[in-house]
Amino acid sequence: TTAASSNSDFSTTVESMEDNPDGGCHIYRNGYYRTGISLVEGILEVNIIQMTSIQMGESQAENSLVDFVVTCQGSLPTDVCTVVSDPMCQVSKSVVCDPIVVTDECLLTIRRAFEEPGTYCINITLGDDTSQALASALISVNGGEST
Secondary structure, eight states: OEEEEEEESOOOOEEEEETTTTTTTEEEEEEEEOOOOOOOOOOOEEEEEEEEEEEEOHHHHHSSEEEEEEEESSSSSEEEEEEOTTTOOEEOOOOOOEOOOOOSSSSEEEEEEEOOOOEEEEEEEEEEEEEEEEEEEEEEEEEEEOO
């Protein structure tokens, strides 16, 4: 199929050729098609603006909880994924994805658990039906405290 021309009304002439294996003849078809393009803003930017360690009782000392406060620009996200990796962001240790409901302003808190102390690379991805945006941070978790 080849496009022969384009007009300002977004109609395009299309010419196609098919081989007929029985008779060796060619069939030519000409026509027009019309389409519309919808532009969507999408999620333009994600920022991790705060990381806060959640203090727990001694009975839960093996898991450290950290709250990540995240903002975004553009359209409102419908899901969030958090990837926890090694400090070089090469080897994933866990991936958690959740649907979210953001009503008017893109400001949300994401709570994640860390099983052991250490330094981690955190990738937080916000997405909707048409776009995704990512923010990354390096976090050090020390038995219930994070920096």
